[in-house]
Amino acid sequence: MPELPEVETVRLDLKEALVGKSFKDIVVFGFKNIFPSKLSFKRKLLDKRIADIKRRGKLLIIELDDLDLYFLIHLKMTGQLIYQEIVGGHSLSDVSKLKAVGGKLPNRYTRAYFVFNDKSVLYFNDLRKFGYLKLVSQAELEAILERNYGPEPLSLELTEDYLINLVKKHSINIKALLLNQQKIAGLGNIYVDEALFLSGILPQRSANSLKRKEAVLLFEAINKVIKKAIKSKGTTFNSFVDGKGNKGNYSQHLKVYGRFKQKCLVCQFEIKKVKLAGRGTHYCPKCQK
DNA sequence: GTGTTTGTTATCAA
DNA sequence: CTTGATAACAAACA
Numbered sequence: 001m002p003e004l005p006e007v008e009t010v011r012l013d014l015k016e017a018l019v020g021k022s023f024k025d026i027v028v029f030g031f032k033n034i035f036p037s038k039l040s041f042k043r044k045l046l047d048k049r050i051a052d053i054k055r056r057g058k059l060l061i062i063e064l065d066d067l068d069l070y071f072l073i074h075l076k077m078t079g080q081l082i083y084q085e086i087v088g089g090h091s092l093s094d095v096s097k098l099k100a101v102g103g104k105l106p107n108r109y110t111r112a113y114f115v116f117n118d119k120s121v122l123y124f125n126d127l128r129k130f131g132y133l134k135l136v137s138q139a140e141l142e143a144i145l146e147r148n149y150g151p152e153p154l155s156l157e158l159t160e161d162y163l164i165n166l167v168k169k170h171s172i173n174i175k176a177l178l179l180n181q182q183k184i185a186g187l188g189n190i191y192v193d194e195a196l197f198l199s200g201i202l203p204q205r206s207a208n209s210l211k212r213k214e215a216v217l218l219f220e221a222i223n224k225v226i227k228k229a230i231k232s233k234g235t236t237f238n239s240f241v242d243g244k245g246n247k248g249n250y251s252q253h254l255k256v257y258g259r260f261k262q263k264c265l266v267c268q269f270e271i272k273k274v275k276l277a278g279r280g281t282h283y284c285p286k287c288q289k
Numbered sequence: 290g291t292g293t294t295t296g297t298t299a300t301c302a303a
Numbered sequence: 304c305t306t307g308a309t310a311a312c313a314a315a316c317a
Contacts, residue, residue: 001295033313058296076313077295128314130296148297172307181297189295238294278309279295292317299311 002075004153004186005229006240006248007058010081013243014060014122015053017083021116022049031111033132044069044135057149057185061141070141072134073124078238079131082245085120127239149185153226158184163222164215167207174210174218175203176277187222190235190257193282195221197256202288203281204274228253256282 002010023045028038049065060081062071073081082105105123106113112133114122124133136144151157166184170177177183178192187195196203198221201214210218234240234248237258241247255265260273260282269286 003296074296076297078314126314127316128294130313170306176307179296280293294315295313297312300309302308303306 001077001188001190001237002079002234002240003058003188003191004055004226005191005232005250006234007055007060007075007186008230009234009242009248010075011053011055011060014081014083017120017243018050018116018122019052020049021118021120022047023114024117025115026112027115028112029110031126031129031133033129034112035132035134041133041135045071056145057152057181058188059144059149068138070136070138072132072136072141072144074132074134075126076128076130076132078127080123080125080239080241080245081243082123082125082241083120083243084123085118148181150181150183152185153187153222158219158222160216160219163219164212167210167215167218170207172207173203173276174201174205174207175279175281177207178222179277179279184222186226189279189281190237190254191222191225191229193257194225194255197282197284197288198225200288202285203276203283256284258282 026042026045028034028041034041048069050062051065052063054061054063058074060073062073064071084105109125109127110123111126111129112124151162167174167177175192175196178187178195193203195218199214199217201210201218229235229250232248232250232253233242235250235254236247237251256271259271262271263269264271264284264287267284267286269284271282272285273280273282275281
């Protein structure tokens with residue numbers, strides 16, 4: 001489940017690999033989430049050069065030498081972006097180490113791939129086809145960012161005061177509030193559960209029941225968990241891989257997510273799992289109040 | 290055939 | 304208008 005740290009991991013890998021290269025071929029296999037269309041992708045993207053790769057929340061933004069054209073990629077649940085340098089038709093990557101779902105590339109989950117001027121290739125794999133590829137104008141991009149994305153963790157926009165005031169204003173449960181991208185951009189199911197555990201707050205608590213002190217602890221927990229997860233190159237639970245096809249290392253640091261019925265690493269109590277905001281929600285009933 | 294998985298949006302009620 | 308709650312949707316797999 002690519003959340004902020006996973007998308008950031010991919011962004012850094014792809015930025016290093018792709019900036020300065022131009023699109024020489026685009027191949028799409030029966031994949032529908034491509035906007036405005038497969039044809040327009042070829043028409044608009046061919047021969048365009050990648051200027052930079054940015055991120056907002058879980059959205060990847062590929063900037064081009066065309067200043068009114070942006071290539072957006074959302075990985076949703078199972079999307080992967082894997083870069084391979086091709087020399088003489090053979091990949092430099094060690095295929096045996098490649099963790100792409102479906103094995104070596106391209107495979108049955110490859111929905112599209114992009115060939116660059118130096119023959120290197122970027123594969124877009126997505127087992128469930130929920131992710132999307134989208135071309136937008138600058139005005140469209142600005143509208144999307146404005147409408148859908150709140151402040152970023154680790155940025156100056158997300159302050160202690162912002163979070164203190166945010167929780168005051170909502171009676172919704174804190175888990176649902178933290179999942180709302182318009183309030184805070186980038187958190188998903190894994191890191192919300194982890195941040196709530198680290199701050200000792202039960203996910204089902206209504207946001208406005210949080211004391212100022214708890215909001216501060218939550219603010220610190222969010223930043224801590226996101227920072228550490230980026231450093232670990234993300235969490236691989238099911239299918240996430242970085243831009244080189246390697247798994248993330250944060251899985252070994254998870255305290256509650258995916259640990260249903262296992263012992264709490266702090267107090268040995270059994271980790272509970274409930275459904276909250278329509279999502280599997282993990283917590284320790286003893287450590288979290 | 291059923292339940293489960295999550296990111297996001299649609300829909301409806303208050 | 305806002306807010307919150309929930310359904311729906313995307314697709315695959317055990």
